[in-house]
Amino acid sequence: xxxxxxxxxxxxxxxxxxxxxxxxxxxxxxxxxxxxxxxxxxxxxxxxxxxxxxxxxxxxxxxxxxxxxxxxxxxxxxxxxxxxxxxxxxxxxxxxxxxxxxxx
Numbered sequence: 001x002x003x004x005x006x007x008x009x010x011x012x013x014x015x016x017x018x019x020x021x022x023x024x025x026x027x028x029x030x031x032x033x034x035x036x037x038x039x040x041x042x043x044x045x046x047x048x049x050x051x052x053x054x055x056x057x058x059x060x061x062x063x064x065x066x067x068x069x070x071x072x073x074x075x076x077x078x079x080x081x082x083x084x085x086x087x088x089x090x091x092x093x094x095x096x097x098x099x100x101x102x103x104x
Contacts, residue, residue: 001095001099002060002061002062002086002087003058003059003060003061003087003090003095003098004058004060004061004064004084004085004087005056005057005058005084005085005087006056006057006059006064006068006082006083006084006085007055007056007057007081007085008054008055008057008071008075008081008082008083009039009053009055009080009081010052010053010055010075010076010077010080011050011052011053011076012076013034013036015053015074015075015076016034016053016055017034018074019055019070019071019074019075020034020055020057022070022074023059023067023070026070026103027102027103028059028063028066028070028102028103029057029058029059029067029102030058030059030097030098030099030100030101030102031057031058031098031101032055032056032058033055033056034053034054034055034056035056036051036053036054037051037052037053037054038050038051038052039051039052058098059098059102060098060099060102060104061086062104063102063103063104064084068082
């Protein structure tokens, strides 16, 4: 089984919690972590600095497209960050945890 980390950011903690709950309830993710961050970026040729909530999603690699669709469905941004980071090494017990708590 290949596991992956998917990240996105949300404008509010409420939005992030909603997405996290959906992913866990639908067994698309084994674990979702939320972190408060400050983001700097350009949008429409303007410098922006916003407080956001970073979502880190641990799941099976096979679930990426389903998770991407769920994020787009429930996200408030026009262009949400949705990135996948391959995990090349993980503890076998952690892999088992992800397998037991996600569906393919």
